[in-house]
Amino acid sequence: MSEHEVRDAGGGHTPSLGLSWEGRPSPLLIAAAGVVDVLxxxxxxxxxxxxxxxxxxxxxVDEVAPDTAVTYHGIGLSIGSADRWNEHYLRLLDAVMTxxxxxxxxxxxxxxxxxxxxxxxxxxxxxxxxxxxLVLTRAEQIQDAYGVEFMLEHVAxxxxxxxxxxxxxxxxxxxxxxxxxxxxxxxxxxxxxDNGFVDLEEFMDGLDWDRVGEIHVAGGVWQDGWxxxxxxxxxxxxxxxxxxxxxxxxxxxxxxxxxxxxxxxxNLGVPAVLDELRxxxxxxxxxxxxx
Amino acid sequence: MTTTALxxxxxxxxQALSDPADDTRGPPVSRWAVRxxxxxxxxxxxxxxxxxxxxxxxxxDVVADHLARGNRPASVHRWGRSLLAALSEDGQVxxxxxxxxxxxxxxxxxxxxHPVLPDPWVWARHPVEVSLAVLAGIDPDVLPLAPTPFxxxxxADGRLVADPT
Numbered sequence: 327m328s329e330h331e332v333r334d335a336g337g338g339h340t341p342s343l344g345l346s347w348e349g350r351p352s353p354l355l356i357a358a359a360g361v362v363d364v365l366x367x368x369x370x371x372x373x374x375x376x377x378x379x380x381x382x383x384x385x386x387v388d389e390v391a392p393d394t395a396v397t398y399h400g401i402g403l404s405i406g407s408a409d410r411w412n413e414h415y416l417r418l419l420d421a422v423m424t425x426x427x428x429x430x431x432x433x434x435x436x437x438x439x440x441x442x443x444x445x446x447x448x449x450x451x452x453x454x455x456x457x458x459x460l461v462l463t464r465a466e467q468i469q470d471a472y473g474v475e476f477m478l479e480h481v482a483x484x485x486x487x488x489x490x491x492x493x494x495x496x497x498x499x500x501x502x503x504x505x506x507x508x509x510x511x512x513x514x515x516x517x518x519x520d521n522g523f524v525d526l527e528e529f530m531d532g533l534d535w536d537r538v539g540e541i542h543v544a545g546g547v548w549q550d551g552w553x554x555x556x557x558x559x560x561x562x563x564x565x566x567x568x569x570x571x572x573x574x575x576x577x578x579x580x581x582x583x584x585x586x587x588x589x590x591x592x593n594l595g596v597p598a599v600l601d602e603l604r605x606x607x608x609x610x611x612x613x614x615x616x617x
Numbered sequence: 618m619t620t621t622a623l624x625x626x627x628x629x630x631x632q633a634l635s636d637p638a639d640d641t642r643g644p645p646v647s648r649w650a651v652r653x654x655x656x657x658x659x660x661x662x663x664x665x666x667x668x669x670x671x672x673x674x675x676x677x678d679v680v681a682d683h684l685a686r687g688n689r690p691a692s693v694h695r696w697g698r699s700l701l702a703a704l705s706e707d708g709q710v711x712x713x714x715x716x717x718x719x720x721x722x723x724x725x726x727x728x729x730x731h732p733v734l735p736d737p738w739v740w741a742r743h744p745v746e747v748s749l750a751v752l753a754g755i756d757p758d759v760l761p762l763a764p765t766p767f768x769x770x771x772x773a774d775g776r777l778v779a780d781p782t
Binding site for chain 2: 373374375376377402406407408409412414437438439440441443444445446447449452454456457460483484485486487488549550552554556589
């Protein structure tokens, strides 16, 4: 069990607004720097051709958003791989931690590597006791190494998974065991519910909401009858309704992040991303005022 | 080899993701997503060569072939370089594509991984002209030949140099 304790933000405050940042495109960073409170940087996406963090991308953040707080959100740790995690991700994390200390950092309850081979996708970790033990052991190592809160996020995936405990129970257990709050991705939740992996009502009723520290929202796509979490579009009305419920319940929530893929920004347009952020800001402000 | 239930599950999923014939619930759409991601990622790190392949309608097949090779590294830059090396070496593509792939690889690879260049490496058009045409959506094979071919080589400072013959 970690010595970290769930931080009590006291409730009634307005969560910060964040945007995911994959190192490009520059016009988005320039436009969003004055709009968001937090840049959620994806260390994996800052790699240069030599495999190390591209220092020019960090310098650009320093120039454009010198006073904006950061969090780090990894996609490559593979904390759930049965054999070993991806050590290279930790070297990227070392580099960005040296650059700027984040409010906290986060990763996914999934795996991207099997016996050393990269899958090209991130299946969800089964919600079994074996997987829980594995995650708690590794999360404790990470918290000890970096000394900041380490949140874990439930993954949406169309791939089958063995029966286990309910997803909400698994997340509660992970958060209780690590002592860090959890990252709740509402679009992931919707995808898993639409694809038949999660009972949404049971999840919402079963989740220990005071352990939610961060929320993600995003837009996805439908393909062959599957709802996929792609971060390619605006936030759907159904996701916004879930956010309203979450904002009422999550009393220790500190951050809401709009996730958008760098490759999707040219299609969406920077103004559309800013519109999403402003809409979210209005929603958060209303919640704070009502509390 | 780890033999827990979790390890067995992960091996089974890895197998399902790599087997085009697996039509159980979930793997086919996941393989589609993996191909779309691969298409986007390789286009980001090998923009020249993938633009030419896209222009000719070959990119989807090339990406599928590259995925099928397996042993994919997590670093998309490294994976992109392995695509360029394969295209420049394996004789599966035409001379223009192979040359462009090697030119892009020679331009992007860190010094420790610089590829061996043909000697002499003769180009019928200047490589920058070829590159600009590709990025403008023009197949470089339709460009007029240069009055004199170019010899492409790596100069003493490590940069690529195209000298008229």
